Amino acid sequence: MKKIKNVTCIGAGYVGGPSMSVFAENCPNINFTIVDKDEKKINAWNGDVDNLPIYEPGLKEIIKKTRNKNLFFSNDIDNAIINSDIIFIAVNTPTLKEGPGAGFGADLKYIISCAEHIAKIAKSDKIIVEKSTVPIKTAEKLNEIFSKNNSSVHFEILSNPEFLAEGTAIQDLRSPDRVLIGGNKSKSGQNAVSVLVEIYSKWITKEKIITTNLWSSELSKLASNAMLAQRISSINSLSAICDATGADIKEVSNAIGLDHRIGRYFLNPSVGFGGSCFQKDILNLVYLCRTYGLDEVAEYWYQVVKMNNYQRSRFSNKIIQKLGQDLTNKKITLFGWSFKKDTNDSRESASIFVAIELLSRGAKINVYDPQTSNEIIYNDIKEYSSNYSNIIDNIKYVNDPYKATEQSSCVGILTEWDEFKSLDWKEIKKTMVNEKFIIDGRYILKDKIEEKITYL
Ligand code: UDX
Ligand code: ADP
Numbered sequence: 001m002k003k004i005k006n007v008t009c010i011g012a013g014y015v016g017g018p019s020m021s022v023f024a025e026n027c028p029n030i031n032f033t034i035v036d037k038d039e040k041k042i043n044a045w046n047g048d049v050d051n052l053p054i055y056e057p058g059l060k061e062i063i064k065k066t067r068n069k070n071l072f073f074s075n076d077i078d079n080a081i082i083n084s085d086i087i088f089i090a091v092n093t094p095t096l097k098e099g100p101g102a103g104f105g106a107d108l109k110y111i112i113s114c115a116e117h118i119a120k121i122a123k124s125d126k127i128i129v130e131k132s133t134v135p136i137k138t139a140e141k142l143n144e145i146f147s148k149n150n151s152s153v154h155f156e157i158l159s160n161p162e163f164l165a166e167g168t169a170i171q172d173l174r175s176p177d178r179v180l181i182g183g184n185k186s187k188s189g190q191n192a193v194s195v196l197v198e199i200y201s202k203w204i205t206k207e208k209i210i211t212t213n214l215w216s217s218e219l220s221k222l223a224s225n226a227m228l229a230q231r232i233s234s235i236n237s238l239s240a241i242c243d244a245t246g247a248d249i250k251e252v253s254n255a256i257g258l259d260h261r262i263g264r265y266f267l268n269p270s271v272g273f274g275g276s277c278f279q280k281d282i283l284n285l286v287y288l289c290r291t292y293g294l295d296e297v298a299e300y301w302y303q304v305v306k307m308n309n310y311q312r313s314r315f316s317n318k319i320i321q322k323l324g325q326d327l328t329n330k331k332i333t334l335f336g337w338s339f340k341k342d343t344n345d346s347r348e349s350a351s352i353f354v355a356i357e358l359l360s361r362g363a364k365i366n367v368y369d370p371q372t373s374n375e376i377i378y379n380d381i382k383e384y385s386s387n388y389s390n391i392i393d394n395i396k397y398v399n400d401p402y403k404a405t406e407q408s409s410c411v412g413i414l415t416e417w418d419e420f421k422s423l424d425w426k427e428i429k430k431t432m433v434n435e436k437f438i439i440d441g442r443y444i445l446k447d448k449i450e451e452k453i454t455y456l
Contacts (some may be wrong), residue, residue, distance in 0.1 A: 001194060008084035010034035010114050012045055012073060014054055014169075014276070014345060015131060015162050016090035021062045022173035024071035026203040032071040033080045045073035055344040055371050058170035066409075081121045084196070089114050089129040090162070094177045095280050095452055104287035106135050106280065113131060115142045119149035127192045130159045133225070133277065135219045135284055156192040158212050160182045161221035166275065167342030177211045182217020222281050222288075226301055229278035231266045233307035239269040239456055240314065249455070250446050270455060271414050271441030272311040274339030274349040279305055312350050315441050315456055316357040319410055322437050322454075327360030333408040335401065336415025336442075337369040344371035350441070351414045359391040367397050368404035370419055406431045416442040425451045 007023070009016045024032045044053045046067075047424075049060040063071070065442060074080060081087060090108040096102050096190050100322045118128065128146075130138060139157045146155040159182035179200050183193035193211050199211050212220070239249040249269045257264030258418040273279070282305050289298035323330050339349035346352065346408040355365055359381075367377055374397045380393065382388045398404035405411055405428050413420055421444055429436050429451065440446070446455065 001198065002085065004085045004195060004199065006033070006084040006171055007034075007086045007088070007199075008080040009034045009088040009131070010036070010077065010092050011088075011092070011110075011132070012038070012041055012053070013090065013092065014056075014166060015164070016088070017045065017052075017054055018056055018164065018169040019090065019131065019162055019453050020057055020080065020088070021059060021066065021071060021172065023199070024066040024069075025174075027199060028070055030199070031070050031072065033074055033084070035074050035077045035080045037075075037077070039075050042073050043077050048164055055342075056166065056169045057342055062170065071448045077117070078121050081118055081126075082123060084126070086127045086129060087118060088129045088131045088160075092276070093132050093134060093280070094240070094276075095283055101287050103282045104290075106133075106284045106287075108134065108141070108210035111138065112141070112145065115145040116149060118155075119126050119146050119153075122150060122153045122155070125154040126156075127195060128155050128157045129196065130157065130218070131162050133161060133221050133281055133284075134159075134218055136215050136222070138218060154188065155352050156184070156188050158189075158192055158196060159217035160196060161217060162290050163221070163224065166345050167340055168300060174203065176208065178202065179204055180212065180217050180220055182212045182214040184214060186419045200365070222285050225281040226285050226304070227310070228266055229273055229282055230301075230304045232268075232270065232273045232278075233304040233311075235267050236272065236311040236456075237307050239311075243456065250443055268416075269443055269456065270416075271315045271350040271354070272308040273346065274351075275345065276347040279308065309353075311456070312353045313357070315350070315412070315414075315439070316354045318439055318454060318456070319358065319412060319437070320361065320405070322435070323409055327358060327363060329364065330362070330410075331364045331366065331408045332358055332412065333366045333368065333398075334403045335368050335404075335411060335413045335420050336417060337367050337372040337380075337397075338415055341415055341417045344376070346372065346376055346380055349380070349414070352384055354392065354412065354414060355395060356381060356385045356387075356391070357392055358386060359385075363394065365395040366408065367395065368399070368401045369397075369415060370417055373397055393443040402427060402431055408432050408439040409434045410439065413438075413440045413442050413444065416444050420444060421448050425449050 009020045016034055020032045020034050041053050049063050093106045096105045096107045142157050181193050181196050183189040197209050242249040253267045257267045282301050286298045286302045337351045338346050441456050444452050
C-alpha cells in the first residue's frame with residue numbers, strides 16, 4: 001500500500017478545521033495542510049489560538065500542539081494540491097438559491113469548482129475524498145469533471161461523510177460512533193478505501209470503520225441527519241400537545257426515552273433545530289425524492305422542516321400574545337444567538353427568525369450570547385430579512401446578561417448555554433419592567449429555579 005505523506009483539505013471551516021486537527025493529532029507522520037480561498041480565515045487559523053475562526057471546546061489545545069509541526073494552514077491551494085496524495089473536499093454545500101431545484105437542492109458550485117481546479121493543477125494520481133455532505137451520485141459528477149479535464153492523472157473518489165456535531169466536534173472526532181468510507185468496487189477503488197481505513201485505524205478500532213459502496217455512503221449522511229431532525233420535530237410536535245393539554249413535555253420525553261428501542265438521546269424539545277445541516281439536508285432529500293418521482297416520500301420528509309418552522313413561530317407568537325401585536329418601543333432580550341451551546345455558529349439559528357419577527361413588529365432587541373457579536377447578528381439579519389435597513393438599528397449585542405435585560409418586558413431563552421442556568425434569575429427580574437415575562441424555548445430552567453417561567 002502506498003505510504004501517505006501529504007494530505008490536503010480544501011475548506012477551513014467547521015468541518016475541515018476540526019477534522020484535520022484531529023487527523024494531525026493522531027497521525028504525526030503525515031502532514032496535513034488545510035487550504036481555503038478566504039485569506040482572512042487562513043490568517044486567523046495561523047493567528048492567536050484564542051481567536052480562531054471557530055469556537056469549539058478542545059480545539060485550541062490541539063492547534064497549539066500540532067500547528068506548524070504536521071498541521072498547516074495555507075492560501076497556497078495550488079502547491080497543496082500538487083504535493084498531496086489525498087485531497088479532502090470540505091467546502092460548503094448550501095441550499096440552491098436560484099435555478100432548477102431552488103430552495104431545495106444542494107448548490108454544488110463550490111465542490112465543482114474545487115474539482116475543476118484540482119483537475120487543472122494535479123500532476124500525479126490522487127485520492128479525492130468527499131467530506132462535505134453531498135447529494136447521492138455527486139461522485140459520478142466529479143468523475144465526469146476529472147475525466148473531461150485531466151485524462152493523464154487517475155483520480156479515485158471516496159465518500160467519507162463527517163458526522164461530527166458542533167460544540168462536541170473534538171470529542172466526536174476522537175471517538176466517533178462510526179467512520180463511514182464509500183468507494184468503487186474496482187481494484188483501485190478498494191485500494192483507496194484501504195488507504196483511508198489505514199489512516200483512521202491509527203486511533204479508531206477497525207470494527208467502527210465501515211466500508212460501503214459510494215452511493216450508500218453519500219445517502220447515509222443525508223439519511224442520518226434526516227432521522228435526527230425528524231426526532232426533534234417529533235418531540236417538538238408533542239410539546240405543542242403538552243402546551244395545549246397541561247402535560248409536561250420534559251416528563252413525556254423522559255418517559256418515552258426510557259424505552260430502549262427509542263433511546264433517550266435527541267429528545268430535547270426546543271425552539272427548533274438550527275445549524276447548517278439539518279434543514280439543508282432534508283430539503284436536499286426532498287428534492288432527491290421528487291427527482292425520482294417519490295412524491296409521497298418527499299412530502300413525508302418535508303413535514304419535518306414545516307414542523308420546525310411552526311415551532312419557531314410558536315415561540316414568537318407566545319411573546320406577541322403576551323405583549324401585543326404592536327411591539328413598538330417594547331424592549332425584548334434574547335439569550336442565545338448560536339444554534340446550540342458551545343459553538344459560535346449561528347447558521348439557521350432559531351434566534352434569527354424569532355428576532356426578525358419581533359423586529360418587524362417594532363420591538364427593540366438586546367441579544368446576549370457568550371459567543372456572538374454585533375457583526376454576526378447584523379450579517380444574519382441581512383441574510384434573512386429584506387427589511388434589513390429598517391430594522392437593524394433596533395437590535396444590538398450586549399456583553400453582559402444583567403445589562404442586556406435592563407428595562408426589558410420579556411426575556412426569551414433560545415440557546416441552551418450552561419451559563420444561563422446559573423444566572424441569578426431573581427436579579428434579572430429586578431432589571432426588567434412591566435410584566436416581566438420570561439420564556440424558555442430550551443426548557444433548561446425547568447426544575448432549576450422557582451421563578452415563574454413560560455415554556456413552549
Ligand atoms: C448535526 C448532526 O448531529 C451531525 O451528526 C452532522 O454531522 C451535522 O449535523 P449539528 O447540527 O452540528 O450536527 O448539531 P446537533 O447537535 O445535531 O444539533 C442540531 C440542532 O438540533 C441544534 O439546534 C440543537 O439545539 C437541536 N437539537 C438537538 C434539539 O433541538 N433537540 C435535541 O434533542 C437535539
Ligand atoms: P462547513 O460547515 O461545511 O465546514 P464552512 O462554510 O464553515 O462550511 O466552510 C467551508 C469553507 O470552504 C469556507 O471557509 C470557504 O471559504 C471554503 N471554500 C469554498 N469553496 C472553496 C474553494 N473553491 N477553494 C477553497 N476554499 C473554498
